[in-house]
Amino acid sequence: MELRAALQQVADEAVEQHGVPGVVAAVADQEVIAVAAAGERAIGGARMTRDTVFRIASVTKPIIAAAALALVDRGVLRLDAPVVEWLPELAEPRVLRHPAAELDDTVPAERPLLVEHLLALTGGLGFTDDMGTPLAAALTDRLRQGRDDPAGWPGPDAWLAEAASLPLAHQPADGWTYNTGYDIVGVLLARAAGRSLGAVLADTLLNPLGMVDTGFRLRPEQVPRTATAYAAQGSGLEPIDGPDGAWTGDIAFESGSGGLVSTADDLLAFGRMLLAGGDAPVATGGGRVLSPSAVARILAPGEPSPPDHVFLEGQSWSLGGSVDVVERHPWDVLGRYGWIGGSGTALYAYPAAGQVAVWLTQRELAGADDAERMVPMLTLAAERAKQVARGPAH
Known part of the structure; x- marks a missing residue:
């Protein structure tokens, strides 16, 4: 056929x-x-x-990843750069002793979060394959994860401050956790470029590709x-x-x-x-x-x-x-x-x-x-x- x-x-x-x-x-x-x-x-x-x-x-997510790589091409970002340069709220993350541990059962992060960790979803903040953990509940209730509806979200600075108050499920680069890394990437791209995320996408991808x-x-x-x-x-x-x-x-x-x-x-x-x-x-x-x-x-x-x-x-x-x-x-x-x-x-x-x-x-x-x-x-x-x-x- x-x-x-x-x-x-x-x-x-x-x-x-x-x-x-x-x-x-x-x-x-x-x-x-x-x-x-x-x-x-x-x-x-x-x-x-x-x-x-x-x-x-x-x-x-694929569109956000491509926009991030466009900023890498332009020298605005580096994949191996610590995110603290743009996201100081994430300077000293805590890590759960076990992905299912209570939110206060943590140890210090052993290495800094890098830009590539967020894009590769190895940064540690996000959903594991166990959706019944205290962290999963906090991601849903406090960070609105799993809700793509934009109504009711706080602004990027307030949202990131709340995200930074939560522990990572695993050490940076030592696991894979879904979703939240890309909301953090969105804030990072906007701060790195000095404009809204929408404006970053328009400049790097949407306008050149005619994605009207x-x-x-x-x-x-x-x-x-x-x-x-x-x-x-x-x-x-x-x-x-x-x-x-x-x-x-x-x-x-x-x-x-x-x-x-x-x-x-x-x-x-x-x-x-x-x-x-x-x-x-x-x-x-x-x-x-x-x-x-x-x-x-x-x-x-x-x-x-x-x-x-x-x-x-x-x-x-x-x-x-x-x-x-x-x-x-x-x-x-x-x-x-x-x-x-x-x-x-x-x-x-x-x-x-x-x-x-x-x-x-x-x-x-x-x-x-x-x-x-x-x-x-x-x-x-x-x-x-x-x-x-x-x-x-x-």
């Missing part, structure tokens, strides 16, 4: 059989773009379209084409944020872990830039966005995780996303880079095939059943990537 038709079938089935209100899916390489839309922006509302705006949640629909706030003209966000409630779905909701109000904290809205075409532009070695598309003026060495660092695989790792499931983490180092499932492809968002989104790049895949829905991921709604599209993308990588002779 031709790619566009196969993609449309997957999108239609997600809506008709798997309880997703709407979908925009895309698979593209440097020459071909296939996009499919199905369902509705809101239940009973307007049809889903290619330019629908979604809350992308943790798909924010990506940001931390919805412009008035975006509101009518923004999807309503839903969460499962019993046997149905409950709206949790409308087009004129949290992303249109006063936003004090621009979350580097999950605060962006975007569209399929914007995310394709970002992914294709990575596959082009850091070059912007000719349609947006061309030019260098990231150095080849920065792109190589983003796409470089790390150490495999345990097969039962709650976040990585045997794969590795690079900067901003995971990199497949083992093919355990039909949708795994060695070298595949990217991540999923808890709002029902995914972005993956397949370097060996020069391919990008995007999956955007507005149904929150609450468990394995929700994540499995992505499987048909990711499997389709994986099959195509493997076929392209093998070449026509095969």
Whole structure:
């Protein structure tokens, strides 16, 4: 089946059989773009379209990592620099004696936190694979972790002060802890550049790549084409944020872990830039966005995780996303880079095939059943990537 038709079938089935209100899916390489839309922006509302705006949640992380590497290219940051240069609140972190210990059962940090620790999620402040610890509760209650909704957050300085009052789950560089590092990175980038995080993204990535629909706030003209966000409630779905909701109000904290809205075409532009070695598309003026060495660092695989790792499931983490180092499932492809968002989104790049895949829905991921709604599209993308990588002779 031709790619566009196969993609449309997957999108239609997600809506008709798997309880997703709407979908925009895309698979593209440097020459071909296939996009499919199905369902509705809101239940009973307007049809889903290619330019629908979604809350992308943790798909924010790869974009933040790329912005950080852009500042490294410009000499504003160094990956091996202690973060205390910009974040003095983190000068003397404490470390839990055990990741499940009480918050006051700590020892001093043995080494300083580095910029790379935050980007690689080895800094120590974040979720371990045990979500029942005192630290996990504090991250949720005091730092609003797991809540991409921007309403009610304090400003960056107040948020970081609260973050600095919490202990690390492990010594810097001696473990992996999810999410919080990217909110800290967001504060760091803003301070290092002397402007808001949104302005840093616009300067380094969004403007050069023509990502006109990506940001931390919805412009008035975006509101009518923004999807309503839903969460499962019993046997149905409950709206949790409308087009004129949290992303249109006063936003004090621009979350580097999950605060962006975007569209399929914007995310394709970002992914294709990575596959082009850091070059912007000719349609947006061309030019260098990231150095080849920065792109190589983003796409470089790390150490495999345990097969039962709650976040990585045997794969590795690079900067901003995971990199497949083992093919355990039909949708795994060695070298595949990217991540999923808890709002029902995914972005993956397949370097060996020069391919990008995007999956955007507005149904929150609450468990394995929700994540499995992505499987048909990711499997389709994986099959195509493997076929392209093998070449026509095969």
